[in-house]
Amino acid sequence: MLRVTNLEAGYGKLRVLKNVSLHVGSGEIVILLGANGSGKSTLLKTASGILRPQGGRVLFDRQDIAGAAMERIVELGCVLVPEGRQLFNPLSVRENLLLGAYLHARRSDRVRESLEEVFSLFPRLAERQAQLAGTLSGGEQQMLAIGRALMARPKMIMMDEPSMGLAPMAVDKIFQTLAQLPARGITVLLVEQNARASLAIASRGYVLETGQIVLEGSSLELMDNHDVRRAYLGKDYKRIEE
Numbered sequence: 001m002l003r004v005t006n007l008e009a010g011y012g013k014l015r016v017l018k019n020v021s022l023h024v025g026s027g028e029i030v031i032l033l034g035a036n037g038s039g040k041s042t043l044l045k046t047a048s049g050i051l052r053p054q055g056g057r058v059l060f061d062r063q064d065i066a067g068a069a070m071e072r073i074v075e076l077g078c079v080l081v082p083e084g085r086q087l088f089n090p091l092s093v094r095e096n097l098l099l100g101a102y103l104h105a106r107r108s109d110r111v112r113e114s115l116e117e118v119f120s121l122f123p124r125l126a127e128r129q130a131q132l133a134g135t136l137s138g139g140e141q142q143m144l145a146i147g148r149a150l151m152a153r154p155k156m157i158m159m160d161e162p163s164m165g166l167a168p169m170a171v172d173k174i175f176q177t178l179a180q181l182p183a184r185g186i187t188v189l190l191v192e193q194n195a196r197a198s199l200a201i202a203s204r205g206y207v208l209e210t211g212q213i214v215l216e217g218s219s220l221e222l223m224d225n226h227d228v229r230r231a232y233l234g235k236d237y238k239r240i241e242e
């Protein structure tokens with residue numbers, strides 16, 4: 001679904017991503033782990049068309065999207081849930097969701113279908129349709145950010161730290177829902193620092209360090225890796241089956 005090859009990206013003279021290659025297969029949940037400033041958001045910004053790559057290739061669904069406009073990438077079916085959610089706070093939950101459906105705005109049947117789909121995943125959003133986005137709890141705001149992305153009827157969503165600032169229970173709730181997306185035909189690339197929650201739902205993952213992929217493997221391999229345990233899981237971490 002997504003294949004990034006030898007990607008180079010940064011800001012002006014600052015080179016952040018150096019020769020980054022990764023792929024996400026159709027129906028997979030893949031996690032990209034990395035410390036603050038390692039370049040995780042830069043990778044998602046480049047893959048979603050916010051930032052132009054300085055080199056390398058980005059293929060989405062077999063189409064070359066390196067340097068393509070964001071609107072075109074969304075049209076092809078790849079949608080970003082940005083860092084910090086970036087909701088329209090003075091608008092209602094329903095209005096925020098409808099904005100996510102702008103590509104299908106003229107097909108009211110499709111918009112209704114997408115709304116029902118989002119409400120079935122997040123019943124809380126259905127209850128709070130008229131509430132202003134800015135007054136939602138942090139967990140509800142994250143649900144809305146994901147719901148808004150789903151309104152575009154994507155094949156893939158890329159999420160930038162959905163667990164940020166949330167209480168453990170809210171994180172569990174969000175991740176349980178993310179785990180259901182492949183069954184609904186949606187592939188997921190997840191950028192996270194919460195390795196516990198994300199390795200539990202991902203099939204594979206990568207670790208980014210100062211702009212380079214330093215490790216990749218299945219979720220089980222990463223959970224057992226000494227460096228991942230030390231940096232992200234804590235030395236007392238036990239896998240459920242251990």
Ligand SMILES: Nc1ncnc2c1ncn2[C@@H]1O[C@H](COP(=O)(O)OP(=O)(O)OP(=O)(O)O)[C@@H](O)[C@H]1O
Nearest residue numbers: 011014016034035036037038039040041042043083
């Ligand atoms: N707009 C920008 N202009 C200049 N430098 C930037 C810009 N955005 C990010 N950077 C720099 O690029 C590097 C990578 O930042 P990036 O946001 O990709 O990291 P990150 O892995 O997402 O970190 P975090 O976990 O804190 O979100 C950092 O050194 C950062 O200061």
Ligand SMILES: [Mg+2]
Nearest residue numbers: 040041042083
């Ligand atoms: Mg970031």
